[in-house]
Amino acid sequence: MSEVSPRPSRRWMLWAPLGVVAAGGVGFYAMLRGLGTGAYDPHGVPSALIGHPAPPFALPELAAAGVPGLAQTDLVDMPRPVLVNFWASWCVPCVIEHPELMRLSREGVPVYGINYKDKEADAAGFLAQRGNPFSRLGRDQPGRIAIDWGVYGVPETYVVDRGGIIRWRWPGAVTPEVARDDIRPLLRRYA
Amino acid sequence: MIAELGHYALALACMLALAQAVVPIWGAARHDAVAMAAGPALALGGLLAVGSAFAALIWCFTVNDTSVLAVVQNSHSLKPMLYKVAGSWGNHEGSMVLWVFILSLCGAAVAGFGRNLPSALQARVIGVLGLISLGFLAFILITSNPFARIWPPPADGQGLNPLLQDPGLAFHPPLLYLGYVGTAVTFAFAIAALIEGRVDAAWGRWVRPWALASWGFLTLGIALGSWWAYYELGWGGYWFWDPVENASLLPWLAGAALLHSAIVVEKREALKLWSLLLALLAFAMSLMGTFMVRSGVLNSVHAFANDPERGVFILGLLAFYVGGAFILFAMRAPAMAPTGVFAPVSREGGLVLNNLLLCSILAVVFVGTVYPMFLDILTGEKISVGAPFFNAAVAPLAVLLFAAMAAGPLLSWKRARLWPVLQRLWWVALLGLAAFLATLAVAGWNPLPALGFAASAWLIGGALCDVADRLALFRGGWRTAWARAAGLPRSAWGGAIAHAGMGLTVLGMAGMGLATDRLAGMRPGDHVALAGYDWRLDSVEDATGHNWTSRRATLTVTRDGELVTVLHPERRFFPVARQNTTEAAIQTTPLRDLYAVMGEETDGRAVIRIHHNPLVVWVWLGAAVMALGAGVSLSDRRVRVAAPARRALPGGAAAA
Numbered sequence: 001m002s003e004v005s006p007r008p009s010r011r012w013m014l015w016a017p018l019g020v021v022a023a024g025g026v027g028f029y030a031m032l033r034g035l036g037t038g039a040y041d042p043h044g045v046p047s048a049l050i051g052h053p054a055p056p057f058a059l060p061e062l063a064a065a066g067v068p069g070l071a072q073t074d075l076v077d078m079p080r081p082v083l084v085n086f087w088a089s090w091c092v093p094c095v096i097e098h099p100e101l102m103r104l105s106r107e108g109v110p111v112y113g114i115n116y117k118d119k120e121a122d123a124a125g126f127l128a129q130r131g132n133p134f135s136r137l138g139r140d141q142p143g144r145i146a147i148d149w150g151v152y153g154v155p156e157t158y159v160v161d162r163g164g165i166i167r168w169r170w171p172g173a174v175t176p177e178v179a180r181d182d183i184r185p186l187l188r189r190y191a
Numbered sequence: 192m193i194a195e196l197g198h199y200a201l202a203l204a205c206m207l208a209l210a211q212a213v214v215p216i217w218g219a220a221r222h223d224a225v226a227m228a229a230g231p232a233l234a235l236g237g238l239l240a241v242g243s244a245f246a247a248l249i250w251c252f253t254v255n256d257t258s259v260l261a262v263v264q265n266s267h268s269l270k271p272m273l274y275k276v277a278g279s280w281g282n283h284e285g286s287m288v289l290w291v292f293i294l295s296l297c298g299a300a301v302a303g304f305g306r307n308l309p310s311a312l313q314a315r316v317i318g319v320l321g322l323i324s325l326g327f328l329a330f331i332l333i334t335s336n337p338f339a340r341i342w343p344p345p346a347d348g349q350g351l352n353p354l355l356q357d358p359g360l361a362f363h364p365p366l367l368y369l370g371y372v373g374t375a376v377t378f379a380f381a382i383a384a385l386i387e388g389r390v391d392a393a394w395g396r397w398v399r400p401w402a403l404a405s406w407g408f409l410t411l412g413i414a415l416g417s418w419w420a421y422y423e424l425g426w427g428g429y430w431f432w433d434p435v436e437n438a439s440l441l442p443w444l445a446g447a448a449l450l451h452s453a454i455v456v457e458k459r460e461a462l463k464l465w466s467l468l469l470a471l472l473a474f475a476m477s478l479m480g481t482f483m484v485r486s487g488v489l490n491s492v493h494a495f496a497n498d499p500e501r502g503v504f505i506l507g508l509l510a511f512y513v514g515g516a517f518i519l520f521a522m523r524a525p526a527m528a529p530t531g532v533f534a535p536v537s538r539e540g541g542l543v544l545n546n547l548l549l550c551s552i553l554a555v556v557f558v559g560t561v562y563p564m565f566l567d568i569l570t571g572e573k574i575s576v577g578a579p580f581f582n583a584a585v586a587p588l589a590v591l592l593f594a595a596m597a598a599g600p601l602l603s604w605k606r607a608r609l610w611p612v613l614q615r616l617w618w619v620a621l622l623g624l625a626a627f628l629a630t631l632a633v634a635g636w637n638p639l640p641a642l643g644f645a646a647s648a649w650l651i652g653g654a655l656c657d658v659a660d661r662l663a664l665f666r667g668g669w670r671t672a673w674a675r676a677a678g679l680p681r682s683a684w685g686g687a688i689a690h691a692g693m694g695l696t697v698l699g700m701a702g703m704g705l706a707t708d709r710l711a712g713m714r715p716g717d718h719v720a721l722a723g724y725d726w727r728l729d730s731v732e733d734a735t736g737h738n739w740t741s742r743r744a745t746l747t748v749t750r751d752g753e754l755v756t757v758l759h760p761e762r763r764f765f766p767v768a769r770q771n772t773t774e775a776a777i778q779t780t781p782l783r784d785l786y787a788v789m790g791e792e793t794d795g796r797a798v799i800r801i802h803h804n805p806l807v808v809w810v811w812l813g814a815a816v817m818a819l820g821a822g823v824s825l826s827d828r829r830v831r832v833a834a835p836a837r838r839a840l841p842g843g844a845a846a847a
Contacts, residue, residue, distance in 0.1 A: 014520065014525065015521045017521075018520075027564070028502075032506065035486075040488070
């Protein structure tokens with residue numbers, strides 16, 4: 001029952017509180033960084049699909065877009081990983097992320113789109129006016145497939161690896177930061 | 192205009208805090224009496240400046256100045272005046288101003304009441320408080336300006352979160368902040384002692400009132416918050432082990448340990464490093480709580496708006512103050528040799544045990560609170576650590592703590608014998624055993640509440656035994672006892688009262704262990720039975736209030752045909768905030784609460800949840816008694832009268 005001894009052999013104990021503080025500080029800083037990038041989200045529920053293949057589906061094409069529709073069978077045995085993007089013409093963050101999707105698409109990243117609860121004419125108008133980043137585009141008018149994927153709301157973007165396994169989910173707009181910090185490293189890792 | 196003046200006052204306070212942080216500490220290092228004497232003056236000036244800023248903010252809220260962003264986001268012209276005023280600190284920016292205001296109050300109190308402190312110690316304490324003010328004022332000015340304007344001004348504000356429109360919550364933050372900020376003062380004393388390189392009995396005596404005051408306010412603040420959660424959130428419980436609740440419990444535990452170990456420093460000049468560590472820890476826990484609530488790293492009903500930018504700033508402050516303090520601790524601690532090794536069975540031995548147990552509980556709560564966050568960031572796995580873990584881990588430690596709590600005050604200093612103490616406590620032990628068996632007889636095999644009742648009887652009986660013993664009640668007769676009562680130091684009374692208060696709180700908790708509840712979909716005319724009462728739903732009607740409309744149920748509660756009470760639980764809708772709140776209807780007696788909550792209505796049925804909560808009111812009354820004990824102890828003559836002069840150091844450096 002004596003207090004912390006200042007004997008030299010135990011002197012390291014006096015530094016122990018500082019060690020705890022330092023470790024805690026690093027952890028908290030990582031959380032704050034994670035809040036910014038989405039890697040840490042205290043409110044979020046992790047997607048149950050991460051690490052699993054996409055649920056089966058087959059969606060019709062959007063005629064005016066001039067690209068084929070999208071089915072689960074398109075998401076297996078691919079030459080490179082792809083992005084699957086849920087979007088709608090009525091969604092403001094989709095407008096914000098559109099240039100970034102166009103940039104990725106121009107670089108040769110296959111971007112597959114799923115048009116969510118949208119009118120055909122509106123979706124076509126959106127693509128005609130702003131450009132079409134999608135090399136495949138399915139129409140999910142009733143929003144059923146979005147439920148299977150566990151989509152909270154549009155936009156939402158997934159990285160699917162070459163074998164068709166879902167690796168990453170991003171709820172919200174794909175900003176240049178997200179593309180740089182998350183998407184490109186993931187595409188390289190699963191290339 | 193008033194808003195700009197307030198903003199200016201904050202900037203002025205920031206500059207004064209800079210001077211307060213530099214001049215007195217520099218003066219103390221150089222033995223410059225003039226520079227040291229500037230400390231109190233600067234502290235008073237800082238109080239004036241922060242006070243003006245705070246008054247300006249309250250003014251903006253009371254006149255509903257919609258060109259001020261914080262008012263627009265948190266107030267509305269239709270709100271009752273009390274909540275307009277309380278709204279000024281019911282948001283992130285305003286609460287930070289309140290925080291700094293209370294810190295300035297503490298600084299001014301050290302300046303005003305600290306005349307009997309050695310001038311170097313006082314200068315250093317004021318300097319450290321200035322340094323803390325500086326950090327938080329800079330935080331307010333850079334990231335959270337409460338006086339930011341909005342142009343064009345909207346016609347009216349968006350309203351305060353209706354959950355917060357409540358008298359209990361109007362006073363919950365100020366009390367809690369008085370407690371949190373009080374830990375800043377003990378922290379400042381610890382830093383000053385580390386800079387000076389000495390801790391002695393006088394230091395223990397000076398720190399104890401601050402530890403007591405801070406702990407007392409924390410007790411009140413936590414109790415008020417718990418009571419608010421009980422009647423306003425409508426879950427029928429008093430403590431949910433929510434991370435933010437835990438964040439307020441951590442400094443409370445550290446403060447409780449500190450105010451006990453400071454006694455040992457004062458009486459025996461032992462536990463010096465340990466007390467320093469506790470003082471640093473209490474403030475570190477306060478700051479960590481502030482960080483977790485305001486940075487958005489937590490998911491909680493209490494969390495303020497998420498802002499990682501602010502989080503980085505607070506984390507920086509946390510790293511600077513706490514990291515700096517622990518570096519100083521590690522460097523200076525070896526110089527402070529402990530004096531006097533003491534026997535395990537003695538008053539100081541008991542206080543060491545108290546500290547070990549309190550700190551173990553602190554460690555358990557700390558780990559349970561931060562573990563899910565760190566697991567998430569390290570592995571991405573999401574878990575939640577809830578009541579089952581905390582109850583299972585804290586209960587055994589609490590049982591040990593309570594067991595020691597009654598015996599500790601009866602032990603004498605230096606060397607005591609356990610057996611005579613236990614002999615004096617035999618009737619208390621019997622009382623505890625009777626409570627345990629009586630609970631089992633009434634409520635069946637329910638060991639935890641039974642242990643709670645036993646602990647409660649043991650604690651209250653132990654406190655009575657302590658007082659009776661000191662008054663020689665059973666040996667000297669009433670006349671002697673009366674004379675002794677007048678002569679007994681207030682700190683002894685305070686300790687006994689606070690320990691009895693803990694007993695009352697445990698009584699309430701044990702009662703809640705026997706609480707029952709029932710959920711029913713009821714049509715008007717339906718009956719439900721719970722805990723021997725008959726609950727009848729009479730009607731559900733529309734009602735309107737100051738800034739809400741509601742659906743209001745009428746429940747008649749009878750027992751054996753006798754009317755007990757009529758309850759009116761409500762579901763309120765606040766149109767401005769577009770938010771629903773439940774207003775629980777509660778009838779409180781010292782023995783039990785009847786508690787009713789109204790939920791959704793569907794095709795003529797209303798969901799009604801009813802609770803029977805035995806003895807619950809003692810949870811908070813006990814806390815009030817604990818705080819009263821701290822107050823009585825604080826009024827002890829020794830705290831007010833000048834402490835004896837310190838023995839001069841060999842070098843004569845910092846002696847009074």
